[in-house]
Amino acid sequence: MNEFELLRNITIGQYLPTGSCLHRLDPRAKIVAAIFVVGAVTFTPSLVGNACLLVACLAIVWLGRIPLSYALRGLLPAVPLLVVLAVMQLLFFGRNYDPTSPVVFRWGWIVVTAAVLKLVVISAARFVELLLVTSVFTLSTKTTELTLGIESLLRPLRRLRVPAHELALVVTIAIRFVPTLALEAERLMKAQASRGGRLGASRWRLVTRVRQLLPILVPLFTFALRRGEELIVAMEARAYTGGEGRTSYTVLRSGPGDWAAVAAGALFLAAMLLAPFPV
Amino acid sequence: MTARDAAGDRGQPVSGGTVGRDAAGRAEPLIHVEDLWHTYMKGTPFAQTALRGVTVEIRAGEVVGIIGHTGSGKSTLMQYLNGLLRPARGRVRVAGHDLARPDVDIAAVRRFVGVVFQDPEDQVFEPLVGDDVAYGPRQLGCAPAELRERVRWGMDAVGLPFEAFKDRYTYTLSGGELRKTALAGVLAMRPQVLVLDEPTSGLDPGARRDLRERLQALRDRDGLTLVLVSHDMDEIARLSDRVYVLHAGAVVASGPPRDVFARADALAPYGLMPPHATQVCDRLRARGLAVRADALTIEEAGDAIAALLRGNR
Numbered sequence: 001m002n003e004f005e006l007l008r009n010i011t012i013g014q015y016l017p018t019g020s021c022l023h024r025l026d027p028r029a030k031i032v033a034a035i036f037v038v039g040a041v042t043f044t045p046s047l048v049g050n051a052c053l054l055v056a057c058l059a060i061v062w063l064g065r066i067p068l069s070y071a072l073r074g075l076l077p078a079v080p081l082l083v084v085l086a087v088m089q090l091l092f093f094g095r096n097y098d099p100t101s102p103v104v105f106r107w108g109w110i111v112v113t114a115a116v117l118k119l120v121v122i123s124a125a126r127f128v129e130l131l132l133v134t135s136v137f138t139l140s141t142k143t144t145e146l147t148l149g150i151e152s153l154l155r156p157l158r159r160l161r162v163p164a165h166e167l168a169l170v171v172t173i174a175i176r177f178v179p180t181l182a183l184e185a186e187r188l189m190k191a192q193a194s195r196g197g198r199l200g201a202s203r204w205r206l207v208t209r210v211r212q213l214l215p216i217l218v219p220l221f222t223f224a225l226r227r228g229e230e231l232i233v234a235m236e237a238r239a240y241t242g243g244e245g246r247t248s249y250t251v252l253r254s255g256p257g258d259w260a261a262v263a264a265g266a267l268f269l270a271a272m273l274l275a276p277f278p279v
Numbered sequence: 280m281t282a283r284d285a286a287g288d289r290g291q292p293v294s295g296g297t298v299g300r301d302a303a304g305r306a307e308p309l310i311h312v313e314d315l316w317h318t319y320m321k322g323t324p325f326a327q328t329a330l331r332g333v334t335v336e337i338r339a340g341e342v343v344g345i346i347g348h349t350g351s352g353k354s355t356l357m358q359y360l361n362g363l364l365r366p367a368r369g370r371v372r373v374a375g376h377d378l379a380r381p382d383v384d385i386a387a388v389r390r391f392v393g394v395v396f397q398d399p400e401d402q403v404f405e406p407l408v409g410d411d412v413a414y415g416p417r418q419l420g421c422a423p424a425e426l427r428e429r430v431r432w433g434m435d436a437v438g439l440p441f442e443a444f445k446d447r448y449t450y451t452l453s454g455g456e457l458r459k460t461a462l463a464g465v466l467a468m469r470p471q472v473l474v475l476d477e478p479t480s481g482l483d484p485g486a487r488r489d490l491r492e493r494l495q496a497l498r499d500r501d502g503l504t505l506v507l508v509s510h511d512m513d514e515i516a517r518l519s520d521r522v523y524v525l526h527a528g529a530v531v532a533s534g535p536p537r538d539v540f541a542r543a544d545a546l547a548p549y550g551l552m553p554p555h556a557t558q559v560c561d562r563l564r565a566r567g568l569a570v571r572a573d574a575l576t577i578e579e580a581g582d583a584i585a586a587l588l589r590g591n592r
Contacts, residue, residue: 004363188402191399194363194396194465195414196390197415223401
């Protein structure tokens with residue numbers, strides 16, 4: 001039992017070196033393939049389709065040789081949110097969402113139709129799928145690779161004045177800060193608990209929880225701003241001037257395997273879009 | 280807790296002062312850590328063992344120093360002292376509360392033991408100094424008069440005069456004053472044991488001496504038991520009655536600072552050096568000069584060298 005180990009539950013933004021074939025993929029190929037899979041998750045509105053997606057996501061986890069329990073751990077903090085979402089959908093959609101659908105359950109003003117039930121299941125499934133895909137992606141990609149990949153993919157857009165390098169840098173810094181902020185939040189929670197703060201009293205009483213979070217959130221924001229400023233100074237001090245004329249220590253090279261991954265992603269997306277799922 | 284335990288002679292944790300006695304008739308320690316193990320990120324690929332069978336006792340009215348290199352496990356151990364971490368392997372008893380029990384009154388443990396983290400100024404969040412110091416006692420549900428009294432006592436104890444500072448904006452304070460605010464916030468909980476992690480790090484020598492004197496006063500005047508976690512040997516040597524040396528998650532030496540620091544060669548493998556004063560005397564002795572070996576502070580070393588010079592004349 002541990003009320004304070006936050007980092008344990010955050011799988012996004014960590015790198016887990018298992019040396020699998022997913023780890024060795026060219027980051028550009030991995031990004032494109034991941035976008036295809038995310039697209040498939042977003043555009044599949046059927047139960048059978050989502051079952052296929054879940055299987056595909058588990059296969060991706062297996063390919064990355066990442067322990068499933070570890071990949072799923074990121075889900076734990078989101079459980080209350082998911083439950084609230086499901087309850088809202090069940091309570092308030094009623095007949096407004098697809099009025100032709102048959103009524104499954106009725107109690108007072110609460111009306112649950114088959115379409116709403118399906119929606120609830122699919123929303124939850126989508127959340128799990130997205131979490132698995134993004135977790136595997138970040139667990140198998142170093143941040144340097146990610147930056148290079150994003151920058152390289154955005155480079156053609158530079159003619160349209162898209163700041164490719166800067167965007168890539170923003171993404172890297174954002175991801176890099178997730179564990180840092182989690183650690184700091186953990187430290188602050190412990191510090192406030194040590195002087196009588198009552199935190200995490202109940203997972204479900206949201207308003208109380210938010211008010212109890214102020215002693216954590218206020219210093220956390222100050223910390224984030226301060227860290228941001230320190231980072232700026234550190235970059236300035238090392239004469240950072242942006243992407244113009246900048247060379248890189250790692251040079252990306254893609255092989256047949258990388259093209260195969262992209263093709264597999266595209267095929268999967270096409271199959272999910274075109275398949276005539278019954279429900 | 281069983282009925283016998285609850286009604287037993289373990290002492291009332293909050294009122295304090297009625298701690299029971301062990302078989303040998305000695306007062307039971309306020310905090311007793313026994314064969315404690317800790318693994319971070321257990322069950323993940325990042326698992327790392329930070330404590331390996333640590334046993335530590337903290338008795339009423341003592342100042343105990345816990346020293347060790349970065350990564351020795353001292354910060355982890357510190358988090359067990361007020362139940363921020365709960366033992367999965369080993370035992371931790373705080374004022375009769377067994378921290379391994381799921382039904383332990385953790386709020387009472389945290390009232391009994393106040394912990395001040397390293398760089399505590401980060402935890403100040405209220406706009407006004409007085410409000411921030413009042414955060415803890417307010418959570419306890421103190422009546423306004425008592426709340427005011429606790430805040431006044433906490434602020435006075437750290438040297439922030441209550442009337443002058445209570446309505447100041449926290450963002451206008453200096454680093455040293457912010458640290459005192461955070462310390463006052465913990466003291467306002469009126470703990471019996473105060474645990475401080477690197478309390479003087481980053482302070483200038485004047486502020487350092489001031490804080491040291493205030494800590495001493497807390498012990499001598501208010502009867503607080505202090506636990507200092509630090510890698511600053513001079514600091515620990517000056518204040519502690521007893522020290523524990525931690526290395527790679529295990530206690531490798533313990534005892535009064537004079538005994539522990541007298542064996543400089545025993546500390547060296549753990550990346551630790553005795554206080555500067557002790558080192559100076561050691562080197563003088565190595566050159567065949569008869570100075571005392573157990574000088575801990577600059578003053579003691581100064582006296583020893585002065586005595587030597589007088590003797591030579």
